Amino acid sequence: MQAIHNYLDNNNLQTPCLVMDMDIVRNKYKEMSQTYKNVKIFYAVKANPEIEIIKTLHEMGSCFDVASIGEIDRVLDLGIPAEKLSYGNTIKKENEIAQAYKKGIKLYAFDSLEELEKIARNAPNSDVFCRLLVNCNGAQWPLSRKFGCESHYAVDLMLKAKELGLNPVGISLHIGSQQTNMQTWKEAMKYVRLTLDLIKEKGISLKIINLGGGMCSQYENPILSTQEYGKIVMDMAHNIFADTDIEFFIEPGRALVADAGIIETEVILTSYKTGQIHEPVRWVYIDCGILNGLFEALGEAIRYRFDWENKECETEPAILAGPSCDSMDIMYEKNPIQLPKNLKSGDKLRILSSGAYTTSYASIWFNGFEPIKTYIINKYI
Amino acid sequence: MQAIHNYLDNNNLQTPCLVMDMDIVRNKYKEMSQTYKNVKIFYAVKANPEIEIIKTLHEMGSCFDVASIGEIDRVLDLGIPAEKLSYGNTIKKENEIAQAYKKGIKLYAFDSLEELEKIARNAPNSDVFCRLLVNCNGAQWPLSRKFGCESHYAVDLMLKAKELGLNPVGISLHIGSQQTNMQTWKEAMKYVRLTLDLIKEKGISLKIINLGGGMCSQYENPILSTQEYGKIVMDMAHNIFADTDIEFFIEPGRALVADAGIIETEVILTSYKTGQIHEPVRWVYIDCGILNGLFEALGEAIRYRFDWENKECETEPAILAGPSCDSMDIMYEKNPIQLPKNLKSGDKLRILSSGAYTTSYASIWFNGFEPIKTYIINKYI
Known part of the structure; x- marks a missing residue:
C-alpha cells in the first residue's frame, strides 16, 4: 500500500480518485493460486473492469468470469482467448448468447429452464453450469x-440440458460476497455434493464445481488471511468431494482487487445540526458518496477503513455522507465512524481497500458529478 | 403519453431506453405556474439534466436549482443567465463556490457555519438561504x-451571515421527495414561520421562503392532481404567512419531468426457483435495474406503474429484478407486482412516469452495461 500512499503524496490529484497498484494485484493472484492449488481462477471482471487489471491478471494466468457482452468484448479486445472466459451471468438476452457463441465463448451458467432453452438455441453443444441457490448467511x-x-430442480435441468444437446459440466454456487462465516461454506458444499450425487444417479457425471467468490478483503473487521481462508475452503472441498475426481473453479473479484486500491477524497463540510460543537452528531460530508464510489456502503454493508495525515489528532464519531443533494447519500449514520476531531473542509481522507465495486458502479452524472477517475501504478510497464 | 407510446411503437429502439415528451413537460410547467401563482419556479436539474428539458423549461420561463458546477455549466452553456440559477446544494467545495461566483451566481444555500464562512470568503455580498431541517413524514x-x-441555530447563522457581509434573504426547506402527507407541509410551514419570526426579532427581515420540492408524480398509488396539491400548499402558505409580504419559491424536479417519460425495457428471463410453474414466486428479470435506471426502486421506495401490449392476458404476481450479477439488483420482492402470466424473454414492458431520477443516476458501466439512453420528442423543434 505504501506505493499508493507515495503516489498520492507526490501527485496532487483531483478528488475523488482511485489509485490502484498492480503489484498488489499480482501478489494477491500469486497468493491465491498457491493457496487454491490445482484450482482454475476466474477473475470476476465486474469487481473492477479496469483494462490494466484485466491485462495484469491475464499475464498471471487468470481466466475471467464475465457478466455481459460489454465485459466479453473488453476482455477479448485485449487478445485474451475466448476459452479463458466463463459467461457466468444466469440472466442473458438471447442475442447476447448468440453473440458470445460467435465470439467463441463455450462456457455458460444458467439456473432456469428458459435460460437453458435460450442457450441451447444460440450456443449449441456448449458447456453449461447449473447455479444452485445456497444459503449465504454471514455475507x-x-x-x-x-x-x-x-x-x-437442478437435477431436472441437467437432464434437460443433455436432452437439448448441451454439455452439462458442473455446478456453480455463490456463497455471498465478503463471506465471513466458514460454516456457511461447509453447508453449501454439502448441498452441492448431495446435488452432484443426485445428478450422478441419473447418469450424468459432472466434472467441475465452480465455488464462486466470497473470499474477503480488509474492511473494518479483522478477516482471515488469503492463505488461512483458502486452506479452510480447500480442506472442506477435498474432504466433502474426497471420493470424486471433481475439478474446482473459483471466481474471486473483490479478493483480488479491493486491497490493491485506495480512494482519496476531500472533506467538503463538517457540521452540527444544532450548532453545538459537542453534540453527539457531527456530520462530515466528503466528495465521494453512495452515488460516486461508495455504493457498497449502502445500508452500511461494507465498512471501509479510513486514513488521514495528522495521526496525532484525537478522533471522535462522525456521521459520514456524500456530496449529492440526495437524502439517501449517507454512508455511515447508524454506526458513525471515528475521524479526527479537527477535520475541516479541504482536508483529505484516504479510503483503504477500495479497489473493488467502486468505479464502474458510480453514477454517470448524478447531481452533475463526474464518475470517479482511476490511476494505475504498474512498475512493470 | 400517447405520443411516447406511438414513438416506441414506430421505432424499434434498443432497450433499455427512456423516451421523454417535451409537450408534457411544457404542460406540467404551465399547470404548475398557474397553480403556484406569483411563485418563482426553480427546476431541480438533478431530476433529469437532459439538455432538451433544460431548454424547454427555460423557454417556459423557469429558473433552475443546481447542485454542482457541472450542472451550473450545463445550464449556463445554453445561454441561460446566471441570475436564473440557485446553487441549492448546502455542501459545496470552496473552489466550487468561487467558480460559481465568477460565473455570476448570486444565490446560495447553506445550513452550517462552515459553509457560511466558505460562501462569505468566496462569494461576498451574495444572497443566502438557510435550509431548515424539517420533518419529512410521508415522503x-x-x-x-x-x-x-x-x-x-438558523437564527444564529442568519445573524452571522449578516456579520460576514452576506445578504440573508430567506429560509429554504425540503419536505421530502414525493411527499404525500399534506399535514407534514403544514407543520413544516409553521416551523418556518416560527423561525422567520425569531429572525425578525433579531432585526433581520427575510423576503423569501423557498418551499423546495415534494410535489408528486403518478406512480402506483393515486395522488392529488397538480392543481389540488398546489392549492392546498399555497392556501396553507398564504394562511400561515398572511401578515407578511414574503415571496415564495418552489423547486419541483420529479413533478415536472417524471410523468413526461416512459422507459421501455425487455424481459430477459422468467423463472421459478423450484421449477414449479405455480409456485408463488415467479421471478421476472428485465434489462433495466437498480444500477441502470430504476435506482429509486431501491428499498421498493418508488413503485412504478407498468404497461404491456397484450392487455387480455391474465396477470399474476412477479418478483421483478434487474439484469446485473448483483444480488441486490432487485426492484420488487417484498411486494411483488402484477405482470402478465404468459410473459417470456424478449417481451417488452413499459415503465410509466419514469422521466425523473432514472438516467443520470445510472451506473457508468456496472457489469459491462451501458447507461440508459434518452430519446426526446419535441414537436416544436
Whole structure:
C-alpha cells in the first residue's frame, strides 16, 4: 500500500480518485493460486473492469468470469482467448448468447429452464453450469434469492440440458460476497455434493464445481488471511468431494482487487445540526458518496477503513455522507465512524481497500458529478 | 403519453431506453405556474439534466436549482443567465463556490457555519438561504437528517451571515421527495414561520421562503392532481404567512419531468426457483435495474406503474429484478407486482412516469452495461 500512499503524496490529484497498484494485484493472484492449488481462477471482471487489471491478471494466468457482452468484448479486445472466459451471468438476452457463441465463448451458467432453452438455441453443444441457490448467511454484501435454483430442480435441468444437446459440466454456487462465516461454506458444499450425487444417479457425471467468490478483503473487521481462508475452503472441498475426481473453479473479484486500491477524497463540510460543537452528531460530508464510489456502503454493508495525515489528532464519531443533494447519500449514520476531531473542509481522507465495486458502479452524472477517475501504478510497464 | 407510446411503437429502439415528451413537460410547467401563482419556479436539474428539458423549461420561463458546477455549466452553456440559477446544494467545495461566483451566481444555500464562512470568503455580498431541517413524514423517497439545521441555530447563522457581509434573504426547506402527507407541509410551514419570526426579532427581515420540492408524480398509488396539491400548499402558505409580504419559491424536479417519460425495457428471463410453474414466486428479470435506471426502486421506495401490449392476458404476481450479477439488483420482492402470466424473454414492458431520477443516476458501466439512453420528442423543434 505504501506505493499508493507515495503516489498520492507526490501527485496532487483531483478528488475523488482511485489509485490502484498492480503489484498488489499480482501478489494477491500469486497468493491465491498457491493457496487454491490445482484450482482454475476466474477473475470476476465486474469487481473492477479496469483494462490494466484485466491485462495484469491475464499475464498471471487468470481466466475471467464475465457478466455481459460489454465485459466479453473488453476482455477479448485485449487478445485474451475466448476459452479463458466463463459467461457466468444466469440472466442473458438471447442475442447476447448468440453473440458470445460467435465470439467463441463455450462456457455458460444458467439456473432456469428458459435460460437453458435460450442457450441451447444460440450456443449449441456448449458447456453449461447449473447455479444452485445456497444459503449465504454471514455475507457482508446483502444476500438474496436472485440467483440459483433448488437441488431437485437442478437435477431436472441437467437432464434437460443433455436432452437439448448441451454439455452439462458442473455446478456453480455463490456463497455471498465478503463471506465471513466458514460454516456457511461447509453447508453449501454439502448441498452441492448431495446435488452432484443426485445428478450422478441419473447418469450424468459432472466434472467441475465452480465455488464462486466470497473470499474477503480488509474492511473494518479483522478477516482471515488469503492463505488461512483458502486452506479452510480447500480442506472442506477435498474432504466433502474426497471420493470424486471433481475439478474446482473459483471466481474471486473483490479478493483480488479491493486491497490493491485506495480512494482519496476531500472533506467538503463538517457540521452540527444544532450548532453545538459537542453534540453527539457531527456530520462530515466528503466528495465521494453512495452515488460516486461508495455504493457498497449502502445500508452500511461494507465498512471501509479510513486514513488521514495528522495521526496525532484525537478522533471522535462522525456521521459520514456524500456530496449529492440526495437524502439517501449517507454512508455511515447508524454506526458513525471515528475521524479526527479537527477535520475541516479541504482536508483529505484516504479510503483503504477500495479497489473493488467502486468505479464502474458510480453514477454517470448524478447531481452533475463526474464518475470517479482511476490511476494505475504498474512498475512493470 | 400517447405520443411516447406511438414513438416506441414506430421505432424499434434498443432497450433499455427512456423516451421523454417535451409537450408534457411544457404542460406540467404551465399547470404548475398557474397553480403556484406569483411563485418563482426553480427546476431541480438533478431530476433529469437532459439538455432538451433544460431548454424547454427555460423557454417556459423557469429558473433552475443546481447542485454542482457541472450542472451550473450545463445550464449556463445554453445561454441561460446566471441570475436564473440557485446553487441549492448546502455542501459545496470552496473552489466550487468561487467558480460559481465568477460565473455570476448570486444565490446560495447553506445550513452550517462552515459553509457560511466558505460562501462569505468566496462569494461576498451574495444572497443566502438557510435550509431548515424539517420533518419529512410521508415522503416516498427515504428521508434523512442530511440537510438543514434546527430553528435556533438558523437564527444564529442568519445573524452571522449578516456579520460576514452576506445578504440573508430567506429560509429554504425540503419536505421530502414525493411527499404525500399534506399535514407534514403544514407543520413544516409553521416551523418556518416560527423561525422567520425569531429572525425578525433579531432585526433581520427575510423576503423569501423557498418551499423546495415534494410535489408528486403518478406512480402506483393515486395522488392529488397538480392543481389540488398546489392549492392546498399555497392556501396553507398564504394562511400561515398572511401578515407578511414574503415571496415564495418552489423547486419541483420529479413533478415536472417524471410523468413526461416512459422507459421501455425487455424481459430477459422468467423463472421459478423450484421449477414449479405455480409456485408463488415467479421471478421476472428485465434489462433495466437498480444500477441502470430504476435506482429509486431501491428499498421498493418508488413503485412504478407498468404497461404491456397484450392487455387480455391474465396477470399474476412477479418478483421483478434487474439484469446485473448483483444480488441486490432487485426492484420488487417484498411486494411483488402484477405482470402478465404468459410473459417470456424478449417481451417488452413499459415503465410509466419514469422521466425523473432514472438516467443520470445510472451506473457508468456496472457489469459491462451501458447507461440508459434518452430519446426526446419535441414537436416544436
